[in-house]
Amino acid sequence: MSDAQQSWNEEDERAILDSIEHWVEKEVRPIARKFDQADEYPHELVEQMKELGLFGATIGQEWGGLGLSARTYAKIVTKVASAWMAPSGIFNSHLIMASAIERFGTEAQKAEFLPRMATGEFRGGIGLTEPNAGTDLQAIRTVATRDGDHYVVNGAKTWITNSLNGHGILLLVKTDPAANPRHKGMSLLIAEKTEGFVVANKMKKLGYKAIDTCELVFDNYRVSADRLIGGVEGKGFAQVAGGLELGRINVAARGCGIAVGALELALRYAQERQSFGKPIAEHQAIQLKLAEMATQVEAARLLIEQAAGKFDRGERCDLEAAMAKFAGSEAGVFCANEAMRIFGGYSYSTEYEIERYYRDAMLMCIGEGTNEVLRTIIAKQLIARHPI
Numbered sequence: 363m364s365d366a367q368q369s370w371n372e373e374d375e376r377a378i379l380d381s382i383e384h385w386v387e388k389e390v391r392p393i394a395r396k397f398d399q400a401d402e403y404p405h406e407l408v409e410q411m412k413e414l415g416l417f418g419a420t421i422g423q424e425w426g427g428l429g430l431s432a433r434t435y436a437k438i439v440t441k442v443a444s445a446w447m448a449p450s451g452i453f454n455s456h457l458i459m460a461s462a463i464e465r466f467g468t469e470a471q472k473a474e475f476l477p478r479m480a481t482g483e484f485r486g487g488i489g490l491t492e493p494n495a496g497t498d499l500q501a502i503r504t505v506a507t508r509d510g511d512h513y514v515v516n517g518a519k520t521w522i523t524n525s526l527n528g529h530g531i532l533l534l535v536k537t538d539p540a541a542n543p544r545h546k547g548m549s550l551l552i553a554e555k556t557e558g559f560v561v562a563n564k565m566k567k568l569g570y571k572a573i574d575t576c577e578l579v580f581d582n583y584r585v586s587a588d589r590l591i592g593g594v595e596g597k598g599f600a601q602v603a604g605g606l607e608l609g610r611i612n613v614a615a616r617g618c619g620i621a622v623g624a625l626e627l628a629l630r631y632a633q634e635r636q637s638f639g640k641p642i643a644e645h646q647a648i649q650l651k652l653a654e655m656a657t658q659v660e661a662a663r664l665l666i667e668q669a670a671g672k673f674d675r676g677e678r679c680d681l682e683a684a685m686a687k688f689a690g691s692e693a694g695v696f697c698a699n700e701a702m703r704i705f706g707g708y709s710y711s712t713e714y715e716i717e718r719y720y721r722d723a724m725l726m727c728i729g730e731g732t733n734e735v736l737r738t739i740i741a742k743q744l745i746a747r748h749p750i
């Protein structure tokens with residue numbers, strides 16, 4: 363996968379997906395339960411991801427990335443998440459940071475960071491959420507004050523994935539806390555881990571284990587002013603919003619992957635487990651579950667394909683990406699829940715895999731816009747597109 367190419371055709375795409383499938387089955391699936399239960403960071407997988415080029419999957423080839431389409435990338439993410447969702451976060455959050463630099467960064471920022479991000483030498487994440495502000499990002503309180511050719515940052519972030527094992531984050535700050543409207547005072551900084559960038563606490567989570575999600579404190583953290591994305595203050599909120607379409611397609615793919623994995627496990631178990639002298643798959647109550655799960659998986663796949671296709675053609679896809687994210691994440695929760703019921707009492711055993719899917723699934727309904735907010739976005743778009 364590391365040979366530079368100008369563009370990928372269907373055959374290339376198949377070869378890439380084959381190599382990912384091979385890696386997932388050989389390296390990811392076999393270690394998932396152990397690392398999840400130990401809440402241990404999978405360092406070896408990170409090295410393998412570097413070899414596969416995953417850290418540069420969507421970064422342009424001119425910067426050393428693979429320059430994959432959103433469609434191909436979504437299929438990769440779905441495959442990884444179908445075995446174990448958590449490792450997909452290691453390159454997903456990283457690529458959201460890379461995408462912001464590639465789309466909105468200065469030429470110097472692109473040249474300095476993108477080649478190192480493409481190889482995985484520099485691995486990042488996104489630092490938006492604060493203890494008092496998640497959905498309402500404009501309420502953040504982290505402030506960056508200009509001091510000569512630096513900014514001095516003070517504040518706190520929470521739930522920041524990749525912040526312990528990564529090398530830096532895309533940091534959303536207020537450069538003008540008094541701005542009205544609030545978003546005009548917001549900016550994005552490339553924040554490398556140097557003095558004053560404190561990883562305060564690795565959070566204990568229900569699921570999405572093994573991957574580091576931390577609370578961060580910025581205590582007079584000095585960052586060079588040339589780390590301001592795009593070099594102009596006040597654009598940070600719009601830059602975050604500009605990455606949401608791709609971000610939502612990614613989360614949709616992760617949710618869909620959980621749904622695929624739960625369905626696969628349930629299909630197998632339903633044919634193995636016997637009750638009343640026959641496999642439980644022959645009971646109509648179980649068949650109804652399998653049918654609904656499979657239908658939700660295919661619906662999510664098609665919505666992801668539609669949104670990613672539009673994204674790749676450069677078309678606006680905010681409505682489609684929101685629908686895909688809503689459908690993909692809800693399919694993950696639905697299929698994990700139904701699979702738990704199919705496994706009966708064994709669903710509660712940590713000797714089986716299904717309980718991990720159940721613990722991991724809900725997160726996809728929360729990240730990149732909660733599904734409550736997404737439904738209001740879908741409705742507003744519908745009304746705007748169909749006025750009377």
Ligand SMILES: Cc1cc2nc3c(=O)[nH]c(=O)nc-3n(C[C@H](O)[C@H](O)[C@H](O)COP(=O)(O)OP(=O)(O)OC[C@H]3O[C@@H](n4cnc5c(N)ncnc54)[C@H](O)[C@@H]3O)c2cc1C
Pocket residue numbers: 455487488489490491494495496497498520521522523524567570575725728729730731732733734735738
């Ligand atoms: C495991 C994990 C990893 C994460 N990783 C990252 C990361 O790497 N970087 C990062 O920046 N963040 C990360 N997050 C944070 C995540 O993005 C936020 O949790 C999410 O945006 C929701 O914010 P909140 O938790 O503050 O909920 P709130 O915004 O407080 O929402 C609480 C409830 O109110 C509802 N609500 C709020 N406002 C509205 C509205 N206007 N209309 C309708 N309903 C509304 C929400 O839907 C939700 O049901 C992570 C979270 C988790 C759990």
